[in-house]
Amino acid sequence: MAFFLRGPSLISGLLAAVLLLPVADPLPAAESAPAGAFSQSVAVASAGDEAMAEFYRARGYAPLWTGVGERFRARRQALFDSLGRAALHGLPVARHDTAELLAQMRDARDIRDLGAVEVALSRAFLRYARDLQSGILVPRQVDSGLVREVTRPDPLVLLRGFATAESAAGFLAALAPATAEYRALMKARLDLETAIAAGGWGSGVPEGPTLRPGESGERVIALRNRLVAMGYMKRSASPTYDAALQEAVQRFQDRHGLAADGIAGPVTVTEVNVPMEQRLKSVLVALERERWLNMDRGERHILVNMTDFTTRIVDHGEVTFETRSVIGMNADGRRSPEFSDEMSHMVVNPTWYVPRSIVTQEYLPQLRRNPYAVSHLVITDSSGRQIDRRAVDFTQYTARNFPFSMREPPSQRNALGQVKFMFPNKYNIYLHDTPSKSLFNHDARAFSHGCIRLADPVDFAKALLAPQTDDPDGLFRSTLNTGRETRINIEPPVPVHLIYRTAFTDGRGSVDFRRDVYGRDARIWEALARAGVALPEVRG
Template structure:
């Protein structure tokens, strides 16, 4: 505990000892303490019920060491909440301290008791589950945030001692701790003036020399990608530094400082700090239990990973939904239950009516690789149907692409059944994985190495997963293979994260979601320190 926290704690102790005799009456029916608590919690049914069930025993204002420890822990937590990228302005700590110091009667204690519980409940919710609500920010944020009830927070607090529960309710992931460390580093950089002069947006490459090369070199030195040097030449050392920067920012590491690379190099420290604040909030939204083995799809990074006991054991490039309102991949968590080898593609209704119906109206033989089926699953004779009589609303048929190498889903899909109809799958469009920005799908996640992904999943239940997979594949038949142990899947979107070796990574906000989250955080009271470049 800091000196300030200890000093405050001693003030509170002295204040409450003076009226501690009144606390003994708190559990007595009809006391001023009980009435004050009931009166103050009338609009908060959860807290009111907690006190009724516990005979109005005080959580905060007693004179025991346990009560003193809780008070000190709460004030310490509220005073340092901005360390987590959360708004201190939501909690008027100074006014709270003043009220505690001014307490003189049993009724005063009851009012303070209720206020402390209400403030604690708000703090606990903010620090554990986030200060914003995803669904109110963007239509693609369909994540269900796990929030403990107020009564559960209070019960667990009382069952612990001192700082114990305050430590417990903070996100415990290594990613969260690493992001907090990066937040502090960036705030220090801002205090020191940032990364210095920006670089003119032009193309610079190996062999170039001159003032712009020096500016590029100086900027990369300030960012930590290059050791200090006065050389005006774009040499191999500078090329390697540019490649390192490109890798850390999801850019093609060709060593050429083109418009895209220099634009990212010129981003101010404040932009990166905003990304870290947003990443901390997103980390608070994630489930507390991710799964010892889980699948992590970072849409902003265009990647899919399998994580075992905190270590990435498999990684592949991914293609995500196109950046249009109806195709962006959503963010949520679920459980992968099975894979389908040699899958059929059952065309989504939206694609049928928006893309295929107009083509069929112009030419009944269009999209001939797709079967048209009736409600009974029977194939429809295209020549016997006048497609012009139908609209998107009354089109009565379904469409299906049978298993094949040219199938839109490729040769395997990975299912975690959900209402958003999102899954991971193979694709015949392999060339897309070479692109730097890979947002091309209708919303599902395409994998560059789907077979290897399947082997990794099957390794937990098959002695020779590769042979098993290909034995099924070679039948050519659509086959469902259950995972004996379902695997949690987390579809996330992280423009700032820390890699397994502690390397800080930044990505572009391809869906503009981080900007919206930052605006929501600002409305909640989050603010950056004085901004520099």
Template sequence: MTVLAAVFLLSVPAKAQVTPFMQAVAEAAASDPGIAAFYRANGYKPIWTGKGNKDRNRRSALLKALKNADDHALPVASYNTELLKANLRRITSKREPGKAEVEMSRIFLKYARDLQTGILTPSRVDSEIVRAVPLRDRTKLLMAFTKSNPTKFLRGLPPKAPEYARLLKAKVAMEKQLGRGGWGPTVPARSLKPGQSGSTVVALRNRLIAMGYMKRSASQSYDAAMQAAVQQFQLAHGLAADGVAGAGTMTEINRQIEERLPSVLVAIERERWMNLPRGKRHIWVNLTDFTATVVDNEKVTFRTRSVIGKNTADRRSPEFSDIMEYMEINPNWNVPRSISVKEYLPGMIASGGGSAGHLQLIDGRGRVVSRSSVNWAAYSARNFPYDLRQPPSRGNALGLVKFMFPNRHNIYLHDTPAKNLFAREVRAFSHGCIRLNDPFDFAYKLLAKQESDPVNYFQSILKSGRNTRVPLDEHVPVHLVYRTAFTDAKGRVHYRRDVYGRDAKIFNALRKAGVELRALRG
């Protein structure tokens, strides 16, 4: 007997007999504190392997749930159900039920964890996914299960968010389509436009019908119905919706269902990572969609285009959730140290302090230092003692307002003078923070909760030119997410580019964990 098992068995009442089953449970659970605590609390009694109806119902409910785990894009093989059933059938000693008992609890907890909060640990897949997954307490989970109807309890484990249910429905539909051969032949043309006809247009028509963007038709020309279908496809894929199947649109149309289904499976896993209340009002920034939205009671009430971090190691926008506490009108831009020494300091040293004149030098006491008093030749990136700051102005890198949810990543939402970038289809240009196309309207939306005239209130502060912090009376949750597949209220799946390659990493990790693409036939 291990030392830990012996310690656990000390909790058994003196008058109670320590049976081989109890001893086996204590030994098997010794390496798992959560399970050990549960059995210690319940007196080492069985919840799976007993002969009564309650234990039988729990076993049956769990085995049925595990059998259908791939409905939720979970790794069925990892639960070893066949081995578990074989071990239950081969019990020959008084100790073996104890081992089987603990093994069933382990499998139950693995399944519950996978289904509730995800199979993977996000940061282990990509260090820039710094999301805190809301893991459940293992001991409490077992206790709650034993006090509940097992079938209802297991059915209640998945996320309740409507998006999760819609993604599961889309997954099944795509698996059935895959079982029928997918979306059919690709379109053998680089591009097509309204007014054209012929075999390639027929191929495009058939492809759009198979994908669900067009009703059945015998038309062989690129007519108004096909143009509308192409526009719907473009809107669902983040493309300019001009109704012309240009080279970019055709590339996306010709992607096979086997390329799209992984995005849905990854989105399902990502939903599990966020299985927690998001806030009746919250801000949802989908990095791959290049949008920021305000969501009230699960409905989008405001939307604006965004620019996200450039796809380089030191600029990619991370994924996390936090709480927006205030906005800053006429902000200073306190230049991050990395930008100061990499992008500005070399030119300042070379010019004797003449370059980057829009930036102030700030000493350790927060005082502005005259450039003429600095011996520039004495400094390098290693020993430069000053911070750089850009005071409020229309040319300020943060524009005229920023929205703060203080975090260790120094990420926030803000205005920008570089308005031309919002016209781009792919908008990954920043140093990591999120730039907004309509920051004033975004501010008005937030202030409307606490000001009777949010526009005039905001504009009066703006016109003062003074750096002003405006607290939000009600703090707002902010979620920076990365969804290459997401649904709308009608259930249609929208797809976006994997701009940082994160979803490819996640899908590879899911496959290693045992998740498989599934084709449903019949």
């Protein structure tokens, strides 16, 4: 949209502003800029906004937007162009609507009005920059498990940076997360919106029994048509569940975190039938989540995607190690939180210090019935001394007054297995081994009390140690063979990010989808919708 200031009253106001505040490059120093109605208007309009008030004071109230000349025109043009593209980022259109700004500019009649326009443009710029750089929502206000600390841009830094930028359009374009994932999600959003406008994926597969290779019928045809529309196979008139359809089902299953057995059971059919609009919601939520994580993640970092039940080591943008994971079960107090921290060390042959919630809610009821229950655990007093179970009447205690702690010494059956990986945090979350290996055979793996269990913890440990020793296997094995609890520092510490993405890309631009295990993305979407984010068919 080409944008130019029109109207004699506004133009004359701009000319008057130039006479009052001569515009040069660089702008005049604060102490040399004359005071006047424009300065007073800007000062009044920016009152209560400390950063904006400081910005204009420091520049002697020289205009950022409302001067005459190519530089000012380019700034206004870049701002209005960017606001007009807000929907492309999944931002609320109404929140960044230009109609009110344009009306205010058209209605400006004097220098005081022009000062108000100046500040209004700066407010629109800061609102857009904040939303694009760090997201619309405050995570904690959406879900208690979203404990991620989002770094918000400093408004004074933004204003100063924009004022000195060689290219206003370039500065605004650079506000979005500069990650390949963000760019790929932007493309996925566009592709889905285009497909929705063209009619979507058509009808779904009717409910019924599991569909298997060799079968035929209307439901097989419906499955084939749906997968053709979704791009998982070429068009075919075959009514039979043949090899081509089986391969398409396997591809679909692989991209949706399901066992790729090529059999269309109830779970697979349910995922096939998810509407295109719901997938678009997942992508829009993922864009918001990517804005929350708009930070330096570390050239080497650990990425735990809860919905994918995987833990990865990423080096210079490439996944160098991957293992299956178990996350917290979907129950109050047990869902794994989302945050970032720094992994500082691992503990080989760890002792498990049982969390008090588990002690009182799970083990105390057993001890009331039998003081010798959970005999593999050591019960200790407040000084850490082991108590004699025979001397304690556990029936007299409740969860509120139970005075003891419990721990499990290092052993083959220890709940933490052979090793745990520590990034000390107030949520008491860490990564660890587990003796319960059968849990990793499930597609959905939400079984823990909140910590992240790893299917291949020993190999994970070696991968972490590889940059700091020539013999990571020897270092780990020799430490393990002592049987003693031992700390090994990770040098340098490695950032770890616990994320939750129901839509993410594979590095080649294709989008994978996962189920919303905790219902968090549904809550985020509801909050985005309340903020004004809308799907194409309801966008006004």
